[in-house]
Amino acid sequence: AALDAQEWERAVVATARRLLADNPFRGRQVISSLPIDTLKITSVRLAEAEAPQADKILRKEAAERFGLDPAKDTINYLHAGSVRQSDVVKDEYILFAADNETIGTHIRILEEAGLTPVGIDAPPCALFRSFERTMRRQEDRERTIIFIDVGHRFTTVVLGRSGEICFVKQIPVGVWQFTEEIASSLGISSADADSLRVRLQRDEPVDAATRRPVVDALNITAEQLAGEIALCLRYYTVTFRGKRVERAIVAGGGAYELVLRDALRRHLSVEVEIAEPLRGFDLSHAAIDAGREAEYADLALCVGLSLKGWNGAASSRVSPERLEPVLEGESL
Known part of the structure; x- marks a missing residue:
């Protein structure tokens, strides 16, 4: 409940x-x-x-x-x-x-x-800071990239170029909707539906009679979300003419949904990859396996927040002024 x-x-x-x-x-x-x-x-x-x-x-x-x-x-x-x-x-x-x-x-x-x-x-600013940190080459910074964070109930879409945010959109579709679509389709509890969703993510054995309706349910939400994101891309390309989007980076818990990444490739017609927010960090003293950074795509927001105020982070234009005037001295 x-x-x-x-x-x-x-x-x-x-x-x-x-x-x-x-x-x-x-x-x-x-x-x-x-x-x-x-x-x-x-x-x-x-x-x-x-x-x-x-x-x-x-x-x-x-x-x-x-x-x-x-x-x-x-x-x-x-x-x-x-x-x-x-x-x-x-x-x-x-x-x-x-x-x-x-x-x-x-x-x-x-x-x-x-x-x-x-x-x-603001979450979109923290997300962009996390993504933009890895775009250090000049050729990367000059490219327009669509950043997509698929959270529990909302998906945040951010388009940026040259270290600046150009577009932000919140879409009320997230991992929860994938789970609920499975639960509704199979007539099972949300907990059981989420377990099935995760098992498919991990490519664990699921009997064929169950796998097919689960994949179909995932596709319903994936197509809906990819369609909404495609509208964001269309708005951007019409508004900022001449700035072609070259690739999409997906973060959040929904980044691991293969059906979603496939739907995004069809709808956006760009390269789609999973975010690696920990790439470039020294993980030798952390309880994280180096070389498996793509398994931590759901940490993108946390990484972006941790970089706020750090001298090596992106330009201060990436983030708006602090949201609460009484919170002074934001540097880490």
Whole structure:
């Protein structure tokens, strides 16, 4: 059964405390991200003549769209680039917003878990920082890549080029929907459905009579999600003309779904690969097997958060200003 808000908070606090007690973490300062479903994201275009008043206009636009109070709620933005709309050149911005109550609850949960929050990041920015870190060659940085993080209930799509984010989209489809489609198709529990899904991921034996309907169920969600992501790609190629997307990198728990990667190849017509967020790190003293970095694609968000404020991370333009004004001194 689904947990209510208070039960979920207690579960998060208990899990965090157990992980801290059982593992050799250094310090208790933490940079975290808001749950993706609590972060409000949208795109806005302004005429070049409006540039001097961009900050005021964008904050007002976000407040009106999301019912926020600019005086106490948090509204930030990124400049995505210049686009041509009809015969007029406009500046496209990506807005990130969250209400003060959501941020306050998030901080309280962290503090109850024994952590000291020093920064809050937007998930798309943390994901891009994680991916962009590995794009050190100039030829790689000049390519446009679509980054896809398939989480539990949401998929985050980020397109970036030359160290800057150009497009962000949240899609309410994730690993949970794959599991529920299997459960519905076979008339079994979610736990049993998830077990079957993971067994197929690991290429473990599953009898033919069960394998076929499971694969069919996975394909239904994979086609739906790949179709939504293809619409993101189409928007990007129309908006930023001349910037062809060359490949897709998939992270999150859903990165290991072969049917999804195959669907993405069909819909996007680009090379699709699994993210390796730990590539380039010295893992000699970590409990992680070197050479198996592709098995840790679900750590992309965590890696991106850990790099926030690090001098070797991507340009500060990758991430908006801190989401909570009272959280000062975000460098690690």
